[in-house]
Amino acid sequence: MSKVIVVTSGKGGVGKTTTSASFATGLAMRGYKTVVIDFDIGLRNLDLIMGCERRVVYDFVNVINQEASLTQAVIRDKAYENLHILPASQTRDKESFTIKGVGQVINELKDSFEYIICDSPAGIEKGAIMALYFADEALLVTNPEVSSVRDSDRMLGILHAKSKRAIDGIEPIKEHLIINRYIPSRVESGEMLSIKDIQDLLGIDLLGVIPESEMVLQASNAGVPVIREEESNSGQAYRDLVGRFLGEDIPLRFLEPEKKGLLKRLFGT
Amino acid sequence: MSKQHSTLVELKGSAFTLPVIHLRTFDLVGIKTELNERLSQSVSFFAHAPVVIDLGELKDTTLSCDFTKLKQLLRDVKLIPIGVYQCPEILHPEAIKAELAILKNGVSNKKNGSNTKSTIKQTSTNKVQVKIIDKPVRSGQQIYAPNGDLVILSPVNAGAEVIADGNIYIYAPLRGRALAGVMGDTTARIFTLSMEAQLISIAGHYRLFDEDPPVKVYTNSAQAYLEDKHIIVTQIP
Numbered sequence: 028m029s030k031v032i033v034v035t036s037g038k039g040g041v042g043k044t045t046t047s048a049s050f051a052t053g054l055a056m057r058g059y060k061t062v063v064i065d066f067d068i069g070l071r072n073l074d075l076i077m078g079c080e081r082r083v084v085y086d087f088v089n090v091i092n093q094e095a096s097l098t099q100a101v102i103r104d105k106a107y108e109n110l111h112i113l114p115a116s117q118t119r120d121k122e123s124f125t126i127k128g129v130g131q132v133i134n135e136l137k138d139s140f141e142y143i144i145c146d147s148p149a150g151i152e153k154g155a156i157m158a159l160y161f162a163d164e165a166l167l168v169t170n171p172e173v174s175s176v177r178d179s180d181r182m183l184g185i186l187h188a189k190s191k192r193a194i195d196g197i198e199p200i201k202e203h204l205i206i207n208r209y210i211p212s213r214v215e216s217g218e219m220l221s222i223k224d225i226q227d228l229l230g231i232d233l234l235g236v237i238p239e240s241e242m243v244l245q246a247s248n249a250g251v252p253v254i255r256e257e258e259s260n261s262g263q264a265y266r267d268l269v270g271r272f273l274g275e276d277i278p279l280r281f282l283e284p285e286k287k288g289l290l291k292r293l294f295g296t
Numbered sequence: 297m298s299k300q301h302s303t304l305v306e307l308k309g310s311a312f313t314l315p316v317i318h319l320r321t322f323d324l325v326g327i328k329t330e331l332n333e334r335l336s337q338s339v340s341f342f343a344h345a346p347v348v349i350d351l352g353e354l355k356d357t358t359l360s361c362d363f364t365k366l367k368q369l370l371r372d373v374k375l376i377p378i379g380v381y382q383c384p385e386i387l388h389p390e391a392i393k394a395e396l397a398i399l400k401n402g403v404s405n406k407k408n409g410s411n412t413k414s415t416i417k418q419t420s421t422n423k424v425q426v427k428i429i430d431k432p433v434r435s436g437q438q439i440y441a442p443n444g445d446l447v448i449l450s451p452v453n454a455g456a457e458v459i460a461d462g463n464i465y466i467y468a469p470l471r472g473r474a475l476a477g478v479m480g481d482t483t484a485r486i487f488t489l490s491m492e493a494q495l496i497s498i499a500g501h502y503r504l505f506d507e508d509p510p511v512k513v514y515t516n517s518a519q520a521y522l523e524d525k526h527i528i529v530t531q532i533p
Contacts, residue, residue, distance in 0.1 A: 177435055180453050184434030228471075230432050230451060 029137040032144050033162035033200075035186075037178030039149030041170045042207040045243060047146035048076045049254035049262075050166065053269030054142050055110035056254070062101060062140045064132075065115035066158035067148035068123060074114040077104065078250025088116035091128035097135055106255070111140070121154040133161050151185055160191050164201040166234065170208050171219040176228050179204075183229065203234035205268065210239045212284040222282070235268030237261050238281040310500050311480030315342065316381065317370075318350045322361040324369055331373050347375045348399060352382030361387060363394030433458055433472065446476075454494060463487070469515075473497075482522050487532070491518035496527055503527040 034047040044067075051063035064087060065073035074080045079102050085095035090113070097113075104110035113136075116123070136143050147158035159165065165186055169179040186200050187193050193200075206225060213219040226233060242259035246252065254269070256262035260281045267277045321327065335342055347370065363380075370377045379397030380387075388398055425444035433439055433448065435455030440446075446460035449467050456472035458464055461479045469490035477484025477499040484498050491513050496503050501522060505511060511518070513531040520529045 177454060181435040181455065183432075184437045184456075187431070187434075188437075227469075228451075228453065 029141050029143060030163045031133060031137075031161050032142060032164045032166060033147055033159040034144060034166045034168060035147040035155065035159055035182055036149065036168045036175070037151060037155075037182040038170075038175045041168050041175050042237070042243075043149070043168050044072050044076055044146055045247060045253065046166060046168050046205060046207065046237075046265075047144055048073060048252040049265040050269060050272075051142070051144045052077075052104075052107065052110055052252040053254050053265055054144075054272075055104070055107040057269065057273065058109060059141045060109050060111075060139065061142040061144065062111040062113060062136055063144040063146060064113040064136075064158075065146050066154050067146065068115050068119055068121045068154055069117065070148065071115035071117050073146050074102075074112060075250060076247050077112050077252060079104065079112055079114075080250070083114045086114045086116040087132070088119045088123045090132050091123060091125070097132065121148075121152065121157075124153055124157045126157070126160060129157050130161060151181065155182075156185070156189055159186055159200075160189070162186075162190060162200050163192070164203065166203050166205055167229075167231065168205045168207050169225065169229070171206060171210075171214065171221070171225060173220065176220065176225055180229060183231065202231040203272070204229060204231050205234055206236045208239045209236050209281075211282055215284055233279075234271055235264060236279055236282060237264045237268070311478075313480050314348050314378075315345055316348045316350045317375075318353050320353050320355055322354075322366075324362075324365060327366075328369050328372075331370075335373050335375075343374045345375055346378045348379055348381050349377055349383075349396070350381045351384065351387070354384075361390065363387075363390050363396055367394050367396065427460075429458075435472070452488075460484070474520075475502075476520075477522075484522075486520040487518075489517045490515050491520075491529060496520045496529070498522040498527055501525055501527055503529075 034043050034050065036043050047063055051061045054061040063073065065071050068088060074083055082102050085100035087100065089095040090097055090100045100113060102112045102114065104112065133143060145158040145162065148154040167179050167182065169175045183202060186202065190200055192198065206222060210219060214221050222233065222236060238260045240259050240261040242256050243253045243261050246256055253259060253262050254265040264281055267280060270277045319327065367377050377396060379399045380391045381399040383391055383398060391398060426447055427441035427444065428447045428449070429439055430449045432450045433452045433456040435453050438457045439459065441460040441462070443461050445462040446458055446464045448458060448465070451468040452458050452466055452470045452472045452474065454471045458472070459475045459478055461477065462481060463484050464474050464476045464486045466488040469492055470488035471492045471494070473495040474486045474493055475497040476486045480499050482499040486496055486498070491511060492515060493505055498520065499522060511529050513529060517532050518529055519532050520527055
């Protein structure tokens, strides 16, 4: 049984696309056939972060409009053969989306993929609604700040009201919380919301905490999902997160401020 | 806002619960006999009570009515008629001449009418319905419990709105807006295990919490009620 998972947040810039790319890559690394769809029509980024920008010929909207077949539009990742990308159109607008069209594409993808990851655009407009409509599970990406948590709360309400599962009245979407760009030292000094604060406010299960890391920007620019950076904290945190999603019992890491050793204190970082 | 402005008068909308007389006839003699009979059982309760005359159940609308006489008749039994409701348009000038207001958009609880010519009913509801919510009420969501109380077992988050005609009980933090007694019940109350509300309203009177800290009882269990048109928030117990 394949699963449709939406990566969403409400607010922009919290790391939805980074999370989609790393999460999909992580599942593929574990051997699952995975496709990640970019729903951000007109502002496509996923193919950049996945490093396949130059290989886009056809896109999601072409498939919806039956101008191209799925096999023509879906791009296979160069590093992991289980990983596939369905890029967004850069030239159309979100009016190209229809529930019928998106539904047909997702149904067809279900025949050949175990996980279908939907990378939602920011906001609560049509593109975001389409991305969550067919979801079985949701990864809610939030940053440790009030406005992001508030938007996530709004998005949880929308998941409960506007998804297909909600409208059909069947078992609701399973929600997972991902706290991204977490800076332990700033939490300790009270500048950032703590994990407990966020969980109190949102009241859903925590899947993972991704620490802020310079590596994310570097990896994005290089077109490599950060989960592939074995040395970086955020890469490791994403690996833990994928393991937890698959049911493994992995404790949270990188929640304490880094202790500076004597040498580092003497010579700086 | 500033006190330099005139504070002698203030116009505000408020909702009241009023007794309504449903007239099924304009037979003034019949009405008088029946009213006397009915009011003799509850003289003190209805003494000098403002009443609305509801013409929605009028059998014969071709009849004309002398509103001035009807008004005097009601005055005689110590009622203070203030207006007419569901009045046929053709009778509007008559009503206005008798200094009766034309009321629109009322909400009443209809029970099956008896066969008497006129009855007096309270518009407040007798039967309390309770709506129970066991999932978090999230930003942008709105829950309304008509005709009764609202019980919520999970948090009401900032940006969410919970509304009831009766009381609101929240067995979790209240971080959003809560409006109780929205149909005018001034005795409605709001209870929560952690008072962190953005706004509280009871029977149309509201209070914002924009001070810092917002209230003494912030994050404590608290209740809110109306006293002399002011919303009082106190800790429980």
